[in-house]
Amino acid sequence: MIVEMISVGTELLLGNIVNTNARYLSEKCAMLGLNVYYQTTVGDNRERMTEVIRTALGRADLVILNGGLGPTEDDITKDVCAEVMGRSLKEDPGVRAHLEEWYRLRKKKDVPESNWRQALVPEGAVIFENSNGTAPGLAIEQDGKTAVLLPGPPNELYPMVEQHFCPYIQKRQSGVIRSQMVKICGYGESKVEEMLLDLIDSQTNPTLATYAKTREVHLRVTARAATDEEAKKLLKPVIKEIRRRFGAAVYTACEEESLEDVAIRLLKKHDLTVTTAESCTGGLLAARLVNVPGASEVFREGFITYSNKAKRKLLDVSKGTLRKYGAVSKQTAKEMATGGVFAADADVCVAVTGIAGPDGGTDEKPVGLVYIACYLKDEVRVEEHVFKGNRQKIREQTVVQALDLLRRCILESADGK
């Protein structure tokens, strides 16, 4: 099934906001086995929108319109789409009731006159209830083509896609599509593709798609089958093979789990508390750990020791080490990690020191040079990295690598027991 996505919004054309909805919807389409051939963005302009919808219905089987369903005069997506498809609008009693209920419960007032427009739907349209807003989603089917209209605000769009759009598409497909995400840390995208070249080249079912993130690669494995059971059976050996090739670099095979989720999960599992001692990342590493709800069970305090004096005072790094090897050195990283464990009375400490630039680099110690140390059970492991990119990028890569080092240290320590 060929898909064209149409995003509606002058704010997109002005560059006021990034079109994250298009990315989200495209990924969902890929997961559903749909082929997105075109993405188009158009403003809140009747003439141009008419033309764009007409073109899309001419070249795609499924046209997904996103945005422009609000209650204001500018919001014309529904009107224009209904007109192009030759449908008249009529009030839907279900949507009307939802609107009344919405205002009664949340706004404690009657529906404003302008909002009644949202109860009008194209005749014969399938209606997707909006659990987080007033504009319903709509699907209009005609002559083998389908137009789907979805609201713009992400907090309305995402649940509607999960609850209504995906099941609506799945019901119309023969069989089932099931996908699973395998997340890998520490390999670049081209290396991952190289290591999976035979699988990627021969892929028909399941298929493999790679998503490059900062120092991570996410692999989506998607299978098509008659039943969910069969699809699962198709996925299993491929995921097993990926795990075999990448070993411990696969940190999860769960869509929702992030690297910090895994780190916190492992800390809880092994009953360990953690602290952080950060120089160049200046708190970013701790902030990633605290992203995880319930992190307080294993993380109680962290240190940002940007100056040498702070490293000495808070982490007891020795003056001699700083003088002899410098703040950005294996030795300092090691002493920071050890000092952190004692200062916080924690089981584990991850320490980071490096040169994030743009200044401060030398031939011997270039911008991007970073040392990451992890103290666990009387042992300190230190890694040296030279990251590329600007200050921001170097710090982001450092944090990912630090979380991964923490994860690997816990795993290996547990294995060694």
Add this chain to the structure above:
Amino acid sequence: MIVEMISVGTELLLGNIVNTNARYLSEKCAMLGLNVYYQTTVGDNRERMTEVIRTALGRADLVILNGGLGPTEDDITKDVCAEVMGRSLKEDPGVRAHLEEWYRLRKKKDVPESNWRQALVPEGAVIFENSNGTAPGLAIEQDGKTAVLLPGPPNELYPMVEQHFCPYIQKRQSGVIRSQMVKICGYGESKVEEMLLDLIDSQTNPTLATYAKTREVHLRVTARAATDEEAKKLLKPVIKEIRRRFGAAVYTACEEESLEDVAIRLLKKHDLTVTTAESCTGGLLAARLVNVPGASEVFREGFITYSNKAKRKLLDVSKGTLRKYGAVSKQTAKEMATGGVFAADADVCVAVTGIAGPDGGTDEKPVGLVYIACYLKDEVRVEEHVFKGNRQKIREQTVVQALDLLRRCILESADGK
């Protein structure tokens, strides 16, 4: 001049990456006074790209193609565009020399056979040198229409746009377009628009555009005139009027300056050192300060005190305060800020404590309740906020508000001198 932007890349259609280039280019077009009417994304497919370019040249004056200029077989943007516009490709000696130089200097090897394709340019095209890569930018003019081809990687795109694309467009326009960004913190977008309604409604020259960020609104003021001097003269009274209406909430009128840049600049100016004491933000606030190169002059250390014990141990928050008012309270925030100043021997301390959720909220202290305190010159100012959104959003808003509180405290303290 009507613009259509065409992004080329299958990875965009699969939802692997967000199209940040489209946002960047659209904003640049807005700054140049160009009207982007359509944004289209198409994959690396000859047939569909041909159709998309043809349609674009039919409905727009300027078509900006982005991506697909690389050396691989997949990269067909230049070939397809030249074909649609009836131009043959021929090798350009300048581009050839650039390629040779590039490989000699950076890769220390000869140009690979496949890369010579990049020296081919459509006959009669204007060439934009690529200072960060091998693919040149191109402009093809024909029958009053122009196609501009720009490389996809942001580190190649951005400098090329600044150095070549903008001057190329400006040279073809009568007169000059000049814009200035005014950044406001602490007002929502709708409030800003309300307060500027008369200016927005009557705008012709200069024009005003609002860009909503987390707890910030950026206002782009754009003027058109015969000369740069005249454009500046048109901008001046509007910017003065915005400053009059928003007062100290305007934190900068400089495109490149961020809130943390301003905070660090003010700290340096007033010869103050700063520290941070964070609970729910878990290091994010310090990380924002450390974003600024040279932050080490004013920021030496920071504390992440997630647990009550850490608040007591590192910041000397009293047991009684924690017991009586709780960790999320005005009193605790105040003691954290005071304790931070003494612990770090700094002049200023910003402290943050709150409930970021999803759990931990009560009727009395709901999720989103945050206290931010700033200690400066024996005075502590505390603000109470209730932020909306998920854990991530609450923490982001907290950090922006904390940076702004720091900024305002320094300004007011300096005023009071």
